Amino acid sequence: MMEKEKSKLKMAVYWAASCGGCCVSVLDVHEKLFDVVAAADLLFWPIALDTKYHDVEEMPDNHIDLTLFNGAVRNSENEHMAKLLRKKSRILVAYGSCAHLGGIPGLANFTTKDELFRRVYLESESTVNPEKLLPVPEYKAREGTLTIPSFYNDVRSLAQVTDVDYFIPGCPPQTERLIEVFSAIVSGAELPPKGSVIGAGTKTQCEECIRKKSENRQIKKFYRPWEIEDDGITCFLEQGVICMGPATRSGCGYRCIKGNAPCRGCYGPPAGVPDPGAKMMAAVAGIIDQKEPEEISKVVADIEDPAGLFYRFSLPVSLLRRKMS
Amino acid sequence: MDFKPRIIAFLCNWCSYTGADLAGTSRMEYRENVRVIRVMCSGRVDPSFVLKSFTNGADGILICGCHPGDCHYQEGNYRCLRRYTLLQKYITQMGIEPERLKLEWISASEGKQFAELVNSFTETITEMGPSKIKDKIKVLS
Numbered sequence: 001m002m003e004k005e006k007s008k009l010k011m012a013v014y015w016a017a018s019c020g021g022c023c024v025s026v027l028d029v030h031e032k033l034f035d036v037v038a039a040a041d042l043l044f045w046p047i048a049l050d051t052k053y054h055d056v057e058e059m060p061d062n063h064i065d066l067t068l069f070n071g072a073v074r075n076s077e078n079e080h081m082a083k084l085l086r087k088k089s090r091i092l093v094a095y096g097s098c099a100h101l102g103g104i105p106g107l108a109n110f111t112t113k114d115e116l117f118r119r120v121y122l123e124s125e126s127t128v129n130p131e132k133l134l135p136v137p138e139y140k141a142r143e144g145t146l147t148i149p150s151f152y153n154d155v156r157s158l159a160q161v162t163d164v165d166y167f168i169p170g171c172p173p174q175t176e177r178l179i180e181v182f183s184a185i186v187s188g189a190e191l192p193p194k195g196s197v198i199g200a201g202t203k204t205q206c207e208e209c210i211r212k213k214s215e216n217r218q219i220k221k222f223y224r225p226w227e228i229e230d231d232g233i234t235c236f237l238e239q240g241v242i243c244m245g246p247a248t249r250s251g252c253g254y255r256c257i258k259g260n261a262p263c264r265g266c267y268g269p270p271a272g273v274p275d276p277g278a279k280m281m282a283a284v285a286g287i288i289d290q291k292e293p294e295e296i297s298k299v300v301a302d303i304e305d306p307a308g309l310f311y312r313f314s315l316p317v318s319l320l321r322r323k324m325s
Numbered sequence: 326m327d328f329k330p331r332i333i334a335f336l337c338n339w340c341s342y343t344g345a346d347l348a349g350t351s352r353m354e355y356r357e358n359v360r361v362i363r364v365m366c367s368g369r370v371d372p373s374f375v376l377k378s379f380t381n382g383a384d385g386i387l388i389c390g391c392h393p394g395d396c397h398y399q400e401g402n403y404r405c406l407r408r409y410t411l412l413q414k415y416i417t418q419m420g421i422e423p424e425r426l427k428l429e430w431i432s433a434s435e436g437k438q439f440a441e442l443v444n445s446f447t448e449t450i451t452e453m454g455p456s457k458i459k460d461k462i463k464v465l466s
Contacts, residue, residue: 275372281372281408282371282372285411286404290407300411300414303411305418306415319376325420
């Protein structure tokens with residue numbers, strides 16, 4: 001144990017297709033950052049350090065002890081970095097919803113590359129593009145060939161691109177959970193089996209939810225959150241507001257629920273659930289209090305966009321994975 | 326080559342499976358495209374069973390349960406109907422033809438109706454052609 005503490009942990013944090021919130025959640029350790037810096041050397045972290053890709057390329061294999069990879073894989077640059085960091089890291093962690101499940105960028109799997117390009121570069125109201133130019137990965141200019149990463153048709157999670165050791169869920173992951181995981185690694189504690197979801201619970205949100213639940217949940221109409229006055233006490237589902245709690249892993253500390261907002265499902269499915277949306281459909285349909293097909297259809301019509309709602313963070317890793325086109 | 330659709334049928338133990346059994350013991354002939362999976366209740370059919378069947382190459386999926394009011398577990402078939410309604414909406418959003426998924430009530434005495442259902446559903450799916458879901462969802466590297 002003492003031996004281990006002598007050499008500092010070598011750490012990297014990288015963002016692929018992400019918003020930056022995950023990196024900020026790492027910075028949110030606040031004054032504990034001193035403890036982190038005392039225990040770890042940060043070798044590569046684009047949001048905070050001036051390090052370049054070639055610095056990573058020059059490292060020997062398995063040089064980094066721990067890499068927190070956040071963001072989904074959207075283009076060839078993301079994929080290159082995912083594979084490079086895999087090679088250079090002993091432990092590769094998919095950090096946050098996007099790396100874990102595809103996340104919000106994964107909603108792009110409802111469309112295609114061609115549709116996206118058409119909308120963004122040709123049709124959007126603020127676009128002026130009379131020559132109808134579209135981005136190309138390679139362009140021969142007089143001065144030489146210019147390249148940009150190529151844009152993929154599908155958004156993928158990190159594990160769909162490379163081998164991942166652990167998953168830390170959340171949008172973003174709660175900083176407290178990260179500190180727990182970090183301390184465990186630094187202390188040399190025995191790590192969970194490869195492929196585990198760490199820094200989160202195993203059960204569902206509902207299991208320990210602070211809101212009041214009764215046995216008899218029966219819903220005749222679903223509401224969007226702004227359509228009703230939430231009493232602040234009763235289970236959202238019992239009030240007819242769709243809350244992803246029944247199909248979402250616990251461990252976030254109920255921040256949304258405490259803020260009187262229903263769960264959106266960023267922690268992903270609990271252990272043993274392959275498709276969070278399917279679980280949620282089963283749960284939601286179970287509480288509809290109607291027996292006639294027409295009446296049931298009316299209640300289901302209240303759920304405007306089941307695909308987007310139930311797979312908000314998990315479309316690329318769900319069973320169907322993308323819209324058929 | 327003739328297209329032979331692969332159809333998965335989830336049949337509830339108490340009514341529909343017995344109904345299918347009756348079709349068999351009565352020596353009724355029906356199309357051989359259907360692969361039966363017996364479940365204890367149509368309410369046991371989780372939406373993920375349906376999605377998984379599609380992703381594994383099923384061209385059509387049948388769910389059969391007891392008639393409304395006849396469920397062995399009182400409410401299981403209503404539960405199934407609600408899930409089915411929601412699931413239909415979801416698969417339509419995902420670009421899957423809703424006709425590929427069908428829910429029907431078959432009682433233990435309706436062997437003939439089961440045979441007719443299988444024949445007509447097989448016909449519908451044959452006309453629609455093979456499902457492309459399995460290819461479409463491949464993760465391209």
